[in-house]
Amino acid sequence: MTAATTRAAAGPPAVAGDVLVVEGLVHRYGDLVAVDDVSFRIAPGETFGLLGPNGAGKTTTISMVAGLVPAHEGAVTVTGRSMARDPVAAKAHLGLVPQELAIYPELTARENLTFFGRLQRMRGKELDRRVAEVLELIGLEERAKDLTKEYSGGMKRRLNIGVGLLHRPALLILDEPTVGVDPQSRNAILESVEALAAEGVAVLYTTHYMEEAERLCDRIAVVDAGRLQAEGTRDELVRLTGGVDHVRLSGAGDIGAAAAALRSLPTVVEVAADRSALTLTVRDAARAVAHLVTAATAAGMSLDGVEVSRPDLESVFLHLTGKALRD
Amino acid sequence: MRQLLVMTAADLRQRLRDRTVLIFGLLVPLGLMLVFNLVFGGSDDVELRPVVVAVSAPAGDAFAAVVLDAVESVDAVDVTVTRGDPVEVAARTRSGDADLGVAVPQGFTAALQAGGSTEVDITEGGEAGLETDIVVSVVDGVVARLHAASVAARAGAVAGLPADRLEGLAARAAEGPDITLVPGAAADEQLSPAGAVVAGQAGLFLLFTVGFGVLGLLAEREQGTLDRLRSMPIRPGLVVAAKALAGFVLGVLATAVLLVAGALLFDVGFGSPAGVAVLVVVAVAAATSLTFVVVRVARTAEQANVAQSILALVLGVAGGAFFPLSATGPVGVLLDLNPVAALIRGLGITAGGGGLTDLAGPVTTLLGFALVATLLSGLVPDRGAAR
Structure with a gap:
């Protein structure tokens, strides 16, 4: 029985320790350091997110993890196999879902899956069975015999993911898999990732969509300028912001006087004013908001709206890098 | 694999x-x-048309007879020879009755043997083409060989060779080189x-x-x-x-x-x-x-x-x-x-x-x-x- 057969019959192989260990990765493009001393680990069944804007170094990082580009420094180990010393063995345990639709337009969905399965050393009935399972999983069994160039964008995206998980990898790497996907397909993709993690697959997920990272990822690394700025669970990251909330008071009247009055309150950390609103950074907004409204109104501002927002990953990114996630 | x-x-x-x-x-x-x-x-499938060659060759002139025989014996082209005097040859060529006119002058043999100058008049008609060019080249080659034979005979005479040796030498020169052309390697590279x-x-x-x-x-x-x-x-x-x-x-x-x-x-x-x-x-x-x-x-x-x-x-x-x-x-x-x-x-x-x-x-x-x-x-x- 081949290793692939074992995996097909029993799901991802049992891994004693972490499925992926990344230590001190560095990659340079000339003088530009694209990835600078990046380290993280992913355990079986864990979904690890790399969150950062375009150009942050996420794709270069996963390219090194997948063995597509060499690490100038550092090491990648997949299920205990070194990507540098034994890339063939390490790659046998990972599945890559690139950001591009990495499928062949002149082949059908079944032919695409069968082709990539054979390259993963799957054979015969085991391969046929697994192809059928994946076609059902991604909802393409009805269109399995159609050339993929005739598929919609969402169908191609689902097949793109299907190829990555065909051989039941211990580590699934998804590089921004929902870019350009309609909301319905996006939800289906996210559900698939959650199901895979539940089956014990370790998932490395890159995105610049904060909502996806919050929904999917057990741990998140915030990446900017090639470096991991912070890493932890969502709550751990949010605590880095100091536990402050944001309150937006919009309206008219004497906004300048209202800003001055609010700055004097002990719960207010920061006040930013524009012509029609005040944005406040405050501690424990739930308890302070009534005082804030009273003080602003007393100072001559007539309010027509109040918004309270708790800190999220966007806030974390802003706090860590000084810029918005989608900049 | x-x-x-x-x-x-x-x-x-x-x-x-x-x-x-x-x-x-x-x-x-x-x-x-x-x-x-x-x-x-x-x-590559060029078809050569038959040609009419009007020839004037003085009677009893040995070398003129050789020229006439050469024209009649051309293999590559179907040649019809009509005989006449130089004026008739020129007229036939002009009128188009002949494609080519060849006029061997009086005293052709004597002139060659004496080492003097002589001319064979060749006139191409209005329809002249590849076929007449072939005949002209044959005549040209024969005249050249006859000239070579005469030169060889005179050289032998100067050297004091006996008459029978002189005749053999002249005949040999007139026959041309003893070379056989065989299609060979160069032709093999032609498609x-x-x-x-x-x-x-x-x-x-x-x-x-x-x-x-x-x-x-x-x-x-x-x-x-x-x-x-x-x-x-x-x-x-x-x-x-x-x-x-x-x-x-x-x-x-x-x-x-x-x-x-x-x-x-x-x-x-x-x-x-x-x-x-x-x-x-x-x-x-x-x-x-x-x-x-x-x-x-x-x-x-x-x-x-x-x-x-x-x-x-x-x-x-x-x-x-x-x-x-x-x-x-x-x-x-x-x-x-x-x-x-x-x-x-x-x-x-x-x-x-x-x-x-x-x-x-x-x-x-x-x-x-x-x-x-x-x-x-x-x-x-x-x-x-x-x-």
Whole structure:
């Protein structure tokens, strides 16, 4: 029985320790350091997110993890196999879902899956069975015999993911898999990732969509300028912001006087004013908001709206890098 | 090995499905062969028309009789000789009754023997052409030999040879050199016009066909499948090897089909199948190697396709795919190193009856080209990968 057969019959192989260990990765493009001393680990069944804007170094990082580009420094180990010393063995345990639709337009969905399965050393009935399972999983069994160039964008995206998980990898790497996907397909993709993690697959997920990272990822690394700025669970990251909330008071009247009055309150950390609103950074907004409204109104501002927002990953990114996630 | 075959088979399946190879590798070259053969066809089957030659030869003049006999004995052209005096000869030629007039002057033999000057008047009529040129060249040759015989006899006389030796010497000189012309190696490298068209188009489109396989590497890079392949448990270099093998298979198949179809359609023979097979294989290897240089230099698939098309056309034209091209010196050497030219030259050798041993020149050229291009592709930075 081949290793692939074992995996097909029993799901991802049992891994004693972490499925992926990344230590001190560095990659340079000339003088530009694209990835600078990046380290993280992913355990079986864990979904690890790399969150950062375009150009942050996420794709270069996963390219090194997948063995597509060499690490100038550092090491990648997949299920205990070194990507540098034994890339063939390490790659046998990972599945890559690139950001591009990495499928062949002149082949059908079944032919695409069968082709990539054979390259993963799957054979015969085991391969046929697994192809059928994946076609059902991604909802393409009805269109399995159609050339993929005739598929919609969402169908191609689902097949793109299907190829990555065909051989039941211990580590699934998804590089921004929902870019350009309609909301319905996006939800289906996210559900698939959650199901895979539940089956014990370790998932490395890159995105610049904060909502996806919050929904999917057990741990998140915030990446900017090639470096991991912070890493932890969502709550751990949010605590880095100091536990402050944001309150937006919009309206008219004497906004300048209202800003001055609010700055004097002990719960207010920061006040930013524009012509029609005040944005406040405050501690424990739930308890302070009534005082804030009273003080602003007393100072001559007539309010027509109040918004309270708790800190999220966007806030974390802003706090860590000084810029918005989608900049 | 199994993974290599899996990748090559998938690649071939896609190339055949998108029909580009069928169109540019087979239909277009076959169409061009048809057009070129319609335009240039039949130029090797020149039919010589019969000609009338009016001859004036003084009666009793021995050398004049030799000239007359030579005209009547021309093999290549059907010649009808009409006799008359010089005035009649000129009149017939002017009127068109004769295509050529030959007037041997009075005292022709005596003048030659005395070493004096004499002239044979030749007048071409209005319908003169290749046929009369042949007759003129025959007359010219006979007169030259008679002159040589006279010179030899006079030289012998000056040297004091006896009369019987002088006669033998003169007769020998008049017979001309004892040389037999036998069609030989030079003629073996000549293809018929139809054969040259078929060979040329096969050589030209070989460069396109191989490109469809190898340039797929850039398409894979652009559509992201190259990254996916490289993330799989396969040996480094397997993807490139699969593309090379796919291009090679496409090249061999397309060229073989073109040569066979061209041979059947235009009644062309290329000789030894083994020789032709060797030529096709090494020519495809050379074309495949060249395409890898293009893959390294081009940044995108579009750039690569343009570069490949330009290279194919330049090498095709310089190699004689459309019309024979020759030069001397360094340019001539450069033309000889062209893979298309080498393929055509090799097919000329096999068509002329040459075997494997006669193909050393073109085969060496093609293998050398493949080797140099392969080395070059290893040295040139991969601009596409650096994007």
